[in-house]
Each structure stands twice: as C-alpha cells, then as structure tokens.
Amino acid sequence: MAERLVELQNICKSFGNTQVLDDLNLYIRENEFLTLLGPSGCGKTTILRILGGFESPDSGHVMFHNKDITNLPPHSRELNTVFQKYALFPHMTIAENIAFGLKIKKKSESYIKDKISYALKLVNLDGFENRYPDSLSGGQQQRIAIARAIVNEPKMLLLDEPLGALDLKLRQDMQYELIRLKNELGITFLYVTHDQEEALTMSDTIVVMNQGYIQQIGTPKDIYDEPQNAFVADFIGDSNIIPGIMIHDKLVKILDANFDCVDTGFGENKPVDVVIRPEDVDLVEPEKGIITGTVTDVLFKGVHYEMCVMARDFEWIVQSTDSFPVDSKVGIWVDPFNIQIMHKPESEDEKAAVIDL
Amino acid sequence: MKKSAWAGKLYLILVLIFLYAPIFTLIVLSFNDSKSRSHWDGFTLDWYISLFSNEYIMNAFWNTILIALVSSIVATLVGTAASIGMYRMKLPMKRLMMGVTNIPMLNADIVTGISLMLLFIACRMTMGFASVLIAHITFNIPYVIISVLPRFASLDKSQFEAALDLGATPVVAFRKIVLPDLMPGIIAGFLMSFTMSLDDFIITHFTKGPGVDTLSTKIYAELKKGINPEIYALSTILFAFVLLMLFLINMKNSDRTSRRRGPKNWAFLRKATAGISIGLFLCLSLTSCASSYDYDDENTLFVYNWGEYLDPTIIEDFTEETGIEVIYDEYETNEVMYPKIISGAAQYDLVCPSDYMIEKMISEDLLLPLDKSKLPNLKNIDPAYLKMSESFDPGNKYSLPHTxxxxxxxxxxxxxxxxxxxxxxxxxxxxxxxxxxxxxxxxxxxxxxxxxxxxxxxxxxxxxxxxxxxxxxxxxxxxxxxxxxxxxxxxxxxxxxxxxxxxxxxxxxxxxxxxxxxxxxxxxxxxxWLDSWVILKGTKHEENAHKFLNFLMEPEMGWRNFDYITYSTPNIGGRALIEEEEIRNSEIAFPHLEDYYGLETYSYMGxxxxxxxxxxxxxxxxx
CATH class of the missing domain: 3.40.190.10 (Periplasmic binding protein-like II)
Incomplete structure (x- = not known):
C-alpha cells in the first residue's frame, strides 16, 4: 500500500450553531483517487476547503506528508483546487489563466510557454491560448480550470463537484478524461461529488458521508455490494431496504417470510435492516417465490425494465430484462448471496441521517 | 404613421433645444467680440486669452482641479475600501449601511454645506483649503460606493480563492483578480466624484475660508460686478470639461457590458493608475503650500472685502513694503458677509461693510474702535464724508470711508x-x-x-x-x-x-x-451710501490692520483704486492725482454734497x- 499523503485528524468545524464536522478522521494515500460522496450539506465540501486552506478547523489537525499544515495559508500549500464554477479569471486569456500560478512562482518565460502548451494538449484544447474564458463552453472551461491547476504540479488535486454544471453526455466523457489525466499525471485526486455514478465510475476509494459523519469507506464495489447501513444502501443506487429480524446466522425473517442468507454474527432474534438491490430480485412464477405480490407499475429504462411489485404491504423495486404486465401475480425470490444484512442505526445521528432521506 | 413619426422628431428637437439652448448661448457669447449680450461683433478668442492671464481666475482654476483631484482620489480609496467592507457584511447590516451612505447623496447640498460648516466651527477648525477638501471628500464618498458596490454582485468569490490556491498571497490575489473586476466601478466612481467636486458650488461656498476660491465660487463672486465675457469663456471651459468627464464615465460603463477586455485596455489602465499616483503626489505637495494660511501667523492680515473693490496691485505693494502677507477674500453682499463673521466660520481682521451694516455691527459690539494715532493719513480723507458717516457711526469711532x-x-x-x-x-x-x-x-x-x-x-x-x-x-x-x-x-x-x-x-x-x-x-x-473699513473685535492683527488702512489712505493708493474700480474715493489727495479733468471734477464721481437736497444714508432698522x-x-x- 502506498504511503499516506494527507491525514485529517479529529477535525471539528461548525458555522455558527451548525456543527458541520464532528471529530472526523480520514487519510488519503498517495496516488489515490478518493471521492467524498454525500448529499449536499454533508460536510464534504467543508473537508475540501479545509484541505485547500480556505477554512480552518475549530480543532484537529491537517497533516500533509506528516507535516502539520493546519495553519498554512492556501497559497503555501502544495495542492491545487478545481472549483465548482471553474473560477477562471474573466479578464485574462486562457494562456494567462494557465500561467497565473507559474508567474507567481517566477518561472521562466520559456518554461511557462512549454507548460501552457503541454497542459492544453493534455486537456485536448490545443490552440485556445488567446481565447477568453467566456468564449468557451462549460466543458472547455472545466478543462482549462484543470489545466490551470495541474501546471503547478501539485501533489494533490482537489476537485469540487467539477462536473456538476455539465450536461449528462459531457459529464460521462469528462469522467473518462479525468481518469486518463490522473493516470498520466500520477498524482492524488480528492474528488467531491453528490453523484454516486460519478463516484462509482472513477474512484479508487469512496468515502460516503452524511451529516458530517463518515458512513462508510471502501472501494466502489464494497460500497455498492455491501452497504454498511441503510443510508449508504439508499444513497448508492436504488435499494429495497426492509426491516427484518435475524432469526439466527444465515436466516432472516422479512415481511413474515424466512429468507436464507449468508451473513453471520448478528446474534439471534435481533432486528436488522435488509438490503436487496433491485437487480437482485428475481421475479418468478407465484408458486416458486418465497413470497408473492402484484405488479403495479412497469417502466422501460433501455437496458432493463423497472417494475414495482406490491408484496405484503411493501413496494419492491425490481429491475429485470424480462417484463411482467401490470396486475399480474408474481413470486419473489432472492439468492441468499444477494441479501445484505445491516445493523439498525444505533446513534441519534445515524437515525437522523436515515430520517433525512 | 408618418405624421406621428414626424411629430416625434419635432418633439425630440424641441426637448434638445430646451436642454441645450442656454449652454449654446453661453458658448457663442464667449466668442463674441463685444461686451454686449445683444449683438454679435465678430469672432474672438480674446476672452479666453484674458481669462488665462487673469491670475485670480487661474488660481481658482488650479484650486478647483487640485480639490477635485485630491478629493476624488481620497474618496475613491475610502469608498472602495468601504465597499469591500460592506460587501462582506451580513445582509441587514449591509442594507443599513447602503441606506446610510446614500442619504448624504440625496440630501440637499445646502443642508450638507451648512452642516459641514457648523461641524467645522464646532471643531474649532478654521475654514480654508483643508475644510473645502474634507467637505468634498465627504460628499464624494457615496458616489464611489454607489458605483463600486454593484460590481461585487458580479464578483465570483471563488476567483479570489482560485488565485490564492494558485499561490497568490491575499494582497496579490486582490490586486490581480478582484481589483480588475472592480476597476470599471472604481474608475466610474472616481470620474463621477471628480465631476461632482468640479461642479460643486454650494458646499464649497459654505466651507471655504479666506483666500480659497474654486471656479464656481469665483464665478459667483465675479457676478457682483456684472457678468463678464471672461466668465462665459470660463463657464464654457468648465462645461467642456464636465462633458469630457461624462463621456469618459459612459465609455467605462459601456465597457461593463462586455466582460471581455483586451490586454491593451489594461496597459492603458496601468498607465492611468501610474498617472493618478503621480498626480496625487504632486497634489499633496501642492496642498501643503495651498493650506499654509494660518490665522495665528503674526505677519498676516485677513481682509474681507466686496468683490472687485480693491486694486490687487495695491495689496502687492503693501506686502512688499511691510512684509505682511494679506489674505484677501471677497463677498457679494453685506448679507453674505455678516453671517460668516457672526458664526466665526472664518476669521478676518478687516471688513468693508456698508453704512447700515456698520450701524448694526456697532450695535452688536462686533467692532474695535480705530486708533487714530496710528492713522496719520486720515488727513487725506475729505471731512465732508466723515461727517456723512456720523449718521451711522457717531464720532467716526469705528469706520473709515473706502468708497x-x-x-x-x-x-x-x-x-x-x-x-x-x-x-x-x-x-x-x-x-x-x-x-x-x-x-x-x-x-x-x-x-x-x-x-x-x-x-x-x-x-x-x-x-x-x-x-x-x-x-x-x-x-x-x-x-x-x-x-x-x-x-x-x-x-x-x-x-x-x-x-x-x-x-x-x-x-x-x-x-x-x-x-x-x-x-x-x-x-x-x-x-x-458709504462703504467703510472696520476692524473686527476678535482681531489678532490690530497693528497690521492699522498699517493697512493707513497705507490705503495714501493719495497714490486712493487714486489707483479709483482708477481700478471707478467707485468714488473720499481721498482728496488721490482725487487730485486724477489726470482727466472731466473725471476729477465729475459731478457723478465727486458731487458737491452741499448742492444736493435730501441725501440720506440707510439706517439699520432691525x-x-x-x-x-x-x-x-x-x-x-x-x-
């Protein structure tokens, strides 16, 4: 495993009476693409701003290469930020925008010139040197903002919802672009987004946050397949989250029916939350299902159909390549392997997080 | 349709004529080779030439420029800083501050002027160059705020942070990123306050002190002797100048509509900034000279006289002979002079009021009795006029006839x-x-x-x-x-x-x-009627005042002043020096008082x- 580049230790931050971060600990490894994922107001942008030096924590420390940089002003930090609204300087040309940081560092003319053309090539915007920002499209401005940041060769790039203002197609293109850039540059990316798809596509590690608390840290696959609580499960993709009772290891009772599962160690007769992804619900003939229900709604989504099935007073979301007509009786069956058991939220904050959804 | 379009054009033309006919008349008259306003005697630039060779007007001109420049630069700095502070305030406070700073702008000038005057008096500050400058800075600041503050609305805070992020210190980031964004507003504010300062009459009028005149107050003082074509020329120049300023402001405003600005434009701005800084430096060094009138200086004399009532070369000669510097100021009517004296807004030693006003001032104990032992030249004054003076100044205790x-x-x-x-x-x-x-x-x-x-x-x-x-x-x-x-x-x-x-x-x-x-x-x-010199009771230059009065009573001075102002002199010796016999013996200038029936002076009636x-x-x- 690579060395830890940045470490946030016991960070607390509040604005007025609102506590945004409470004793937060997080580390980022070198060359990692780490994404802070969560709904707005979850504190992810505050973390980014504390790292960038635009906010200082009420308590706690920010370590960079094991050095305390908590009180270092933004201009002295070896990292650069790509702002949500690009923040290009409107009265400067593209070349002047990119050269801004280098000029401040008193680099030579020829060095700056080389860097500009290198950076523009890297973001596929050759020949834009003398244009002004307002003559560029949103996607182009975004790339210039990235070019402007990376010419300074930061150890780490902070990206604050950089694709938020772009349309869907452009956003998908830019996702690949960012992965490519990260691989070519070989630097650490800290990416902030509320878009779970973006997070799943690009990240090495995802940190799911809510209400200032880290809910889960893991690879995209971990997060998707094994959400540790209802919040994560619901926030990442669609889920059927159903309260249940763990009867004993590998057997859970949901909606008064017993389902086999593979989870162990939850104790006996303990209330739990059960997560079943919509694509993991198999619709079968009524007599073959564990429980039966009625199809209430069918939507064609391109690659699959999305159906709502009412079974034992719970509305199941089901994704399948086969469709069943509305009002038809179906059986529901789930592979034990696809049943994810989660602890019920214990703390008040966790509860709040769930209610807030 | 056609008819209404035609009517619309006619209406527009009428409005334009209505707006610009007065100024056009003034401009035309400034080139008229005749003093009359009723007929055109051909084109001339003489009025402009004599204007530029008129030391007093040029003095006022430089004062105006200096005050406008210094006050607008200071106001721009203060106003911009204030705008930054207001931008960062929370909304209710911000609204309050905006209202508070807007009020002085809407306030009637006369109220602002009088309030400032009262404040200066309350602070025991002597009116002079400094008080005018402070007044101008005060009324200019809101104009800067009103043009700078809206620029913040379009300001992206993350641009400032981006600059910090790229390694700029807060100062550099402000200068390179925020300032250029604010610049159109700052320049507009500067030009606006420069124009306002250039224009101002009322506030200057109330806050100015001895020896300080701007063009507007000078023009007003000159009106006393009738409107001179020089003044047309001066007003034309002033108008052209203000027009130019407005043009510049509008150019800046139209610039605002496009966010894109070429680098050349900014090179110009940098030069302009450099120019302004040099100007500021020059101004400050000039200011130190201009504001050097100090009433406590023993070697001075502060004289307050009617406009165009004393040959300036006489003052120069007096200074040359005695080494006493005369700070000379003019008023237009007794009623303008009196409140200035009574309010203590300006300190003077010598004033030259009219008969009835002297009577009033004596009754209010504002005057110092003359020490006749220090006025040997009193022998040159025709006793007939001293006798006439007794009607308002029994015993000639306080006053000395001037004209x-x-x-x-x-x-x-x-x-x-x-x-x-x-x-x-x-x-x-x-x-x-x-x-x-x-x-x-x-x-x-x-x-x-x-x-x-x-x-x-x-x-x-x-x-x-x-x-x-x-x-x-x-x-x-x-x-x-x-x-x-x-x-x-x-x-x-x-x-x-x-x-x-x-x-x-x-x-x-x-x-x-x-x-x-x-x-x-x-x-x-x-x-x-008689206009006579009196010494004010609070004087600190009693000795100098007597010296000055004695000097004025020398026959040569009496003659020179008569020659200059054409108002009759009571100086017998001076009258004898008049070369043209018909004037020396003119019944108009020197009537035989005993030949006329019913001559009376005005009395102060309350x-x-x-x-x-x-x-x-x-x-x-x-x-």
Whole structure:
C-alpha cells in the first residue's frame, strides 16, 4: 500500500450553531483517487476547503506528508483546487489563466510557454491560448480550470463537484478524461461529488458521508455490494431496504417470510435492516417465490425494465430484462448471496441521517 | 404613421433645444467680440486669452482641479475600501449601511454645506483649503460606493480563492483578480466624484475660508460686478470639461457590458493608475503650500472685502513694503458677509461693510474702535464724508470711508426725448418710456425711489408712508421692463433700455463704454451710501490692520483704486492725482454734497422692519 499523503485528524468545524464536522478522521494515500460522496450539506465540501486552506478547523489537525499544515495559508500549500464554477479569471486569456500560478512562482518565460502548451494538449484544447474564458463552453472551461491547476504540479488535486454544471453526455466523457489525466499525471485526486455514478465510475476509494459523519469507506464495489447501513444502501443506487429480524446466522425473517442468507454474527432474534438491490430480485412464477405480490407499475429504462411489485404491504423495486404486465401475480425470490444484512442505526445521528432521506 | 413619426422628431428637437439652448448661448457669447449680450461683433478668442492671464481666475482654476483631484482620489480609496467592507457584511447590516451612505447623496447640498460648516466651527477648525477638501471628500464618498458596490454582485468569490490556491498571497490575489473586476466601478466612481467636486458650488461656498476660491465660487463672486465675457469663456471651459468627464464615465460603463477586455485596455489602465499616483503626489505637495494660511501667523492680515473693490496691485505693494502677507477674500453682499463673521466660520481682521451694516455691527459690539494715532493719513480723507458717516457711526469711532456714491438715474441720450427733464424720479413713471425702464431689484433701493418722490425720508417707519410708496411702485410696474441688479449696467451699455436706476460707481464705467449714457442725481434727493473699513473685535492683527488702512489712505493708493474700480474715493489727495479733468471734477464721481437736497444714508432698522419691507416688496413683485 502506498504511503499516506494527507491525514485529517479529529477535525471539528461548525458555522455558527451548525456543527458541520464532528471529530472526523480520514487519510488519503498517495496516488489515490478518493471521492467524498454525500448529499449536499454533508460536510464534504467543508473537508475540501479545509484541505485547500480556505477554512480552518475549530480543532484537529491537517497533516500533509506528516507535516502539520493546519495553519498554512492556501497559497503555501502544495495542492491545487478545481472549483465548482471553474473560477477562471474573466479578464485574462486562457494562456494567462494557465500561467497565473507559474508567474507567481517566477518561472521562466520559456518554461511557462512549454507548460501552457503541454497542459492544453493534455486537456485536448490545443490552440485556445488567446481565447477568453467566456468564449468557451462549460466543458472547455472545466478543462482549462484543470489545466490551470495541474501546471503547478501539485501533489494533490482537489476537485469540487467539477462536473456538476455539465450536461449528462459531457459529464460521462469528462469522467473518462479525468481518469486518463490522473493516470498520466500520477498524482492524488480528492474528488467531491453528490453523484454516486460519478463516484462509482472513477474512484479508487469512496468515502460516503452524511451529516458530517463518515458512513462508510471502501472501494466502489464494497460500497455498492455491501452497504454498511441503510443510508449508504439508499444513497448508492436504488435499494429495497426492509426491516427484518435475524432469526439466527444465515436466516432472516422479512415481511413474515424466512429468507436464507449468508451473513453471520448478528446474534439471534435481533432486528436488522435488509438490503436487496433491485437487480437482485428475481421475479418468478407465484408458486416458486418465497413470497408473492402484484405488479403495479412497469417502466422501460433501455437496458432493463423497472417494475414495482406490491408484496405484503411493501413496494419492491425490481429491475429485470424480462417484463411482467401490470396486475399480474408474481413470486419473489432472492439468492441468499444477494441479501445484505445491516445493523439498525444505533446513534441519534445515524437515525437522523436515515430520517433525512 | 408618418405624421406621428414626424411629430416625434419635432418633439425630440424641441426637448434638445430646451436642454441645450442656454449652454449654446453661453458658448457663442464667449466668442463674441463685444461686451454686449445683444449683438454679435465678430469672432474672438480674446476672452479666453484674458481669462488665462487673469491670475485670480487661474488660481481658482488650479484650486478647483487640485480639490477635485485630491478629493476624488481620497474618496475613491475610502469608498472602495468601504465597499469591500460592506460587501462582506451580513445582509441587514449591509442594507443599513447602503441606506446610510446614500442619504448624504440625496440630501440637499445646502443642508450638507451648512452642516459641514457648523461641524467645522464646532471643531474649532478654521475654514480654508483643508475644510473645502474634507467637505468634498465627504460628499464624494457615496458616489464611489454607489458605483463600486454593484460590481461585487458580479464578483465570483471563488476567483479570489482560485488565485490564492494558485499561490497568490491575499494582497496579490486582490490586486490581480478582484481589483480588475472592480476597476470599471472604481474608475466610474472616481470620474463621477471628480465631476461632482468640479461642479460643486454650494458646499464649497459654505466651507471655504479666506483666500480659497474654486471656479464656481469665483464665478459667483465675479457676478457682483456684472457678468463678464471672461466668465462665459470660463463657464464654457468648465462645461467642456464636465462633458469630457461624462463621456469618459459612459465609455467605462459601456465597457461593463462586455466582460471581455483586451490586454491593451489594461496597459492603458496601468498607465492611468501610474498617472493618478503621480498626480496625487504632486497634489499633496501642492496642498501643503495651498493650506499654509494660518490665522495665528503674526505677519498676516485677513481682509474681507466686496468683490472687485480693491486694486490687487495695491495689496502687492503693501506686502512688499511691510512684509505682511494679506489674505484677501471677497463677498457679494453685506448679507453674505455678516453671517460668516457672526458664526466665526472664518476669521478676518478687516471688513468693508456698508453704512447700515456698520450701524448694526456697532450695535452688536462686533467692532474695535480705530486708533487714530496710528492713522496719520486720515488727513487725506475729505471731512465732508466723515461727517456723512456720523449718521451711522457717531464720532467716526469705528469706520473709515473706502468708497461712496449715490443712486441716480442713468439715461440714454439717443433713446429719449431731449425735451424731458431727467433730474427727477418722476421720469420713471412716464408712460412714454413704457418697457424702457430698468428698476433695481432690491427692496430698499426701489422703496427709496418711491419714498423720495413722495418727499418722505427713505428711513421712514411710518406705515402709511410705506404703504403709499408701495402703491406708487405698483402703479409703476406696468412700465418697467425688468427688475434687475447688475444687469442695469450691461443692458444700458447694450442700448437695451432707455432709463435705469443705477449706482454712481457703475455710471462712470458705463459712460466709458457707451458715451450716449448720462447720469443724474434726482432733485428729490437720493441714497448717499458709504462703504467703510472696520476692524473686527476678535482681531489678532490690530497693528497690521492699522498699517493697512493707513497705507490705503495714501493719495497714490486712493487714486489707483479709483482708477481700478471707478467707485468714488473720499481721498482728496488721490482725487487730485486724477489726470482727466472731466473725471476729477465729475459731478457723478465727486458731487458737491452741499448742492444736493435730501441725501440720506440707510439706517439699520432691525429685523422686523426688514420683514415688513420684504412683504411690501413681494406684494409689488407678485402684483
């Protein structure tokens, strides 16, 4: 495993009476693409701003290469930020925008010139040197903002919802672009987004946050397949989250029916939350299902159909390549392997997080 | 359709004429090779040339530029800083601050001016260059805020953070990123406050002190002696300048619509900034000279006199001879001078009020008795005038006559019937001269004419007599072409009227300009007036004041001043030096007082009397 580049230790931050971060600990490894994922107001942008030096924590420390940089002003930090609204300087040309940081560092003319053309090539915007920002499209401005940041060769790039203002197609293109850039540059990316798809596509590690608390840290696959609580499960993709009772290891009772599962160690007769992804619900003939229900709604989504099935007073979301007509009786069956058991939220904050959804 | 388009154009043209005709007239007249306003004698630049060689006007000009430049630069700095502070405030506070800073802008100038004056007095600050400068800075700041603050709305805070992020210190980030964004607003604010300062008359008028004049106050002071074509030229230049400033402001504003600006533009800005800084430096060094009048300086004398009432070379000679620096200031009427003295807004040693005002000032114990042992030249003053002075200054204790004169009738020989006799006020009631008569637009002068014609004293308090005089004036009103003050002179020179009531001092000047004019003192009697020097009680330069008065009474000075202002001098020695015999023996300039019947000086009658007179006069004017 690579060395830890940045470490946030016991960070607390509040604005007025609102506590945004409470004793937060997080580390980022070198060359990692780490994404802070969560709904707005979850504190992810505050973390980014504390790292960038635009906010200082009420308590706690920010370590960079094991050095305390908590009180270092933004201009002295070896990292650069790509702002949500690009923040290009409107009265400067593209070349002047990119050269801004280098000029401040008193680099030579020829060095700056080389860097500009290198950076523009890297973001596929050759020949834009003398244009002004307002003559560029949103996607182009975004790339210039990235070019402007990376010419300074930061150890780490902070990206604050950089694709938020772009349309869907452009956003998908830019996702690949960012992965490519990260691989070519070989630097650490800290990416902030509320878009779970973006997070799943690009990240090495995802940190799911809510209400200032880290809910889960893991690879995209971990997060998707094994959400540790209802919040994560619901926030990442669609889920059927159903309260249940763990009867004993590998057997859970949901909606008064017993389902086999593979989870162990939850104790006996303990209330739990059960997560079943919509694509993991198999619709079968009524007599073959564990429980039966009625199809209430069918939507064609391109690659699959999305159906709502009412079974034992719970509305199941089901994704399948086969469709069943509305009002038809179906059986529901789930592979034990696809049943994810989660602890019920214990703390008040966790509860709040769930209610807030 | 066509018809309405045509009407629309006509309407537009009418509006434009309405707006610009006055200024156009002024500009045309500034190139007119004649002092008259009524006819065109060909194109000339003489007025501009004489304007630029007029030391006093040029002085005022540089003062104006200096005050405008320094005040707008300081206001721009303060206003921009204030805007930054206000931008960062929370909304309710921000709203409050915006309101608070907007109010002075909407406030009437006269209120601002008087408040500032009162504040300066309360702070025991002597009025002078500094007080005007502070006043201008004060009223300029809101204009800067109002043009800078809206720029913040379009300001992206993350741009500033982006600059920090890229390694710029907060100062550099502000200068390179925020400032360029604010710049159009800052420049607009600067130009706006520069223009406002250039324009201002009222606030300057109330806050200025001895020896400090801006163009507007100078122009106003010059009006005392009638509007001179030099002033047209000056006003034209001022107008052109303001026009240029507005043009620049608008150019900046239209720039605002496009976010994109070429690098060249910014090179210009950098140069402009450099230029402004150099200007600021120059100004500050100049300021230190300009504001060096110090009332506590022993070697000075602060004189407050009527406009155009003393030959400036006399002052220069006095300074050369004695080493005493004279700070010389002018007023337009007794009523302007009096409040300045009484409020303590400005400290003076010597003032030259009129008879009735001296009477009032004596009664209020504002004057210092003259030390006649220090005035040996008093022997040059004609005792006849000293005797006349006794009517308001018994024993000649406080005052020393400077000039005197009569009020009489000026008529144009080429425009009247030679059979008529003009040595009577009754000619002003002659139907034959309907619309050819000019009356003085001043309550006491107008009432004096009527009272004298009726055979009453002009200082009468008898309500019946006053009412009778008023009735007479009402009867005269249909015949009168205009009630004016200084324009009597110009209109008579320009053959615009046949008969006018005028001061004798003006009469001599008008005769030089138009030989057809003749001045007579009516047989029913008239106002004999004296303007005399008095020393103010609080003076710190009593010795210098006596030296100055003694110097003025030298025959040569009496003569030179008469030559310069054409108002009669009481100086016998000076009169003897006049070369032209017809002037030396002129009945207009030097009437034999004993030959005339009913000469009277105005007495101070008190406020109630003034109110009553003003009411009578209003009734005449609105009749």
């Amino acid at each position: 005197f004169g009569t009020v009489g009738i000026l008529y144009n020989k080429s425009m009247v019937d030679p059979e008529d006799s003009f040595d009577t006020w009754s000619i002003l009631w002659d139907e034959k001269y309907k619309d050819d008569i000019l009356m003085q637009d001043s309550v006491r002068d107008a009432m004096m004419v009527a009272l004298k014609l009726l055979g009453y004293s002009m200082n009468t308090t008898d309500p019946n007599e006053l009412r009778e005089a008023q009735q007479l004036l009402m009867k005269q009103k249909p015949l009168v072409q205009a009630y004016v003050v200084d324009q009597v002179r110009d209109k008579m020179i320009g053959n615009e009227a046949a008969i006018g009531v005028i001061y004798s001092g003006e009469a001599i000047y008008t005769q030089e300009e138009n030989p057809d004019l003749e001045y007579v003192i009516p047989k029913e009697g008239t106002n004999f 406020d109630d009397y003034e109110r009553q007179m003003n009411r009578l006069w209003r009734e005449v004017k609105s009749f």
